[in-house]
Amino acid sequence: MASGLYERLKAYEGRSAVTRGVGRDPVNAPMIRHWCEAMGDTHPAYRGPDAIAPPTMLQAWTMGGLSGHSGHHSEHSGRSTAYDELFALLDGAGYTAVVATDCEQEYLRPLRPGDRVLFDAVIESVSERKTTKLGTGHFVTTRMDVRVEGEADEGGHGRGPDGAAAAADVAAAAEPELVGTHRFRILKYAPAAKRPERAERSEKPEPRPRPVINRDNAGFWEGVAAHRLLIQRCVGCGALRFPWLPGCNACASPEWDTVEASGEGTVYSYVVLHHPPFPAFDPPYAVALVELAEGVRMVSNVVGVPYDEVRIGMPVRLAFLRVDEEWELPVFNGLVGSGA
Template identity: 75%
Template sequence: MTDGDREEDAFLARLKAFEGRPAATAAQGKDPVNQPMIRHWCEAMGDTGPAYTGPDAIAPPTMLQAWTMGGLSGHTAGTGRSTAYDELFALLDGAGCTSVVATDCEQEYLRPLRPGDTITFDAVIESVSPRKTTKLGTGHFVTTRMDVRANGEPAGTHRFRILKYAPAQRKPRAAKALRPRPVVNRDNQGFWDGVREHRLLIQRCTGCGTLRFPWLPGCNHCASPDWDTVEASGAGTVFSYVVMHHPPFPAFDPPYAVALVELAEGVRMISNITGVPYDKVRIGMPVQLEFLRVDDDLELPVFRADGG
């Protein structure tokens, strides 16, 4: 065994000592389960399930973690939080693992959460992995388990896993690759024909008049296979968006914003936002259609922020 191996084993032993240490004990959510937060969540997710409204409403199960979060202001002292997580992060930071990314979560639901329920929870550092090397860099996966209670009754379990890592050295960029080619078939050929003419075409069911996007062979409202098209005005607003940092794709230069744009006609489409930096894109921002030539053979519909 080399000196490097011994040092790595000793460091891992220090990390493993955190396994089983509580990160929070009998901590309390900042707010009871409440209808306004349920409504905001459902609107953001586009979830119109009837179980989440009315006098017998329940919270969407996937909101389990939301009731335990401290928000931008965090949790105040004396609310059951321990220093274990901060100590573990400081140890990893000192080893050069200064970056962090959430990797996945697992949830188990034991009973519905209803408006008025008081949320308490215990959290424990469940596991710290040996050193792993990923495309992002080299570091350790840390898994935290949170046991959530509603009015003192077990309500669910939430496991959250992050990678705390030292960023990999970036390799010199090769010659810029071409954007991926869209898949054009008999169901969407008309859409791409319209793009070549600088027209954004939306399908319209001739049976019930419902507009639909993306293009489909039949109406998902009345099942009619008959349709024609209407041309979009090009006006829209940002309904939702994400900023892509990782993974890198050939021909794309992260970070960049990918938005779900709601057109004035009522349908939504995914595209890029131009005219403003990626960190200035906002929900509700008005945008206008334009066509962007990305290479000699490909032109795409994108949306420019008004005034950008």
């Protein structure tokens, strides 16, 4: 039975999931600005008249948003039934849960404001049945090829992203330029049986994983050991940066010193982790992107309040959590109903 199922799943390899899909919007400066603000990326290449889009936005230009590629875009969605059929087959076999596992991107040339994005997607591979901590299932990898198409002027000639008339004619424009490839892998699985509670598994808690400490971030962890949250400051231009880096991404100076954070901040964004359980962690718990009073952002846990009370804009204050006999971590206490 399992062998027969896998043969049916393998038959979907190479089948098209999207053909000639069209991005809902051209590459544009407002979306680039929002992305850079969310990521805290201040690189000058993403601003000004010669701006390019951050390469990692590749998939963003193909997304349909909350409403999908609907309405007047529906005739351009290019979506086939193959992906839905594959999912239905997996669901019918009991693999009803899904989790994204990883993605890979390859960049061939930068995208620029004005580029019109086209994309094709193919079901590249379906793995044999695999057993993971989440459960048993199949990995499905989809490859998306992203292209750009120049606009046409009134004479029918291609128009490049800078608005200048190109020499290519309509026939050449029919072959859009490949600018990048995005591979996205998910696991469709049957959830494993729930594990016993930690107290039943072992009286001794699992040790917390250790961070990787190297010459570029050792000073940060030395500060944590002394109950100080240290932020790098560029000697060249004075820009603050976090996490720690070997050089300034604003002026490229390798020289830096540190300033100590006040410990005050607000929740800029957050997620609540429910699943899967992992040794030394006890979900559900809140992980937040905290904007410090100094203007930089860092990721850490919000503690001291129920996970379901964490909100964007919530004031927080630095604390240090001892996770075992040898290790402490910087976390943030949520301040509910407090003006402090």
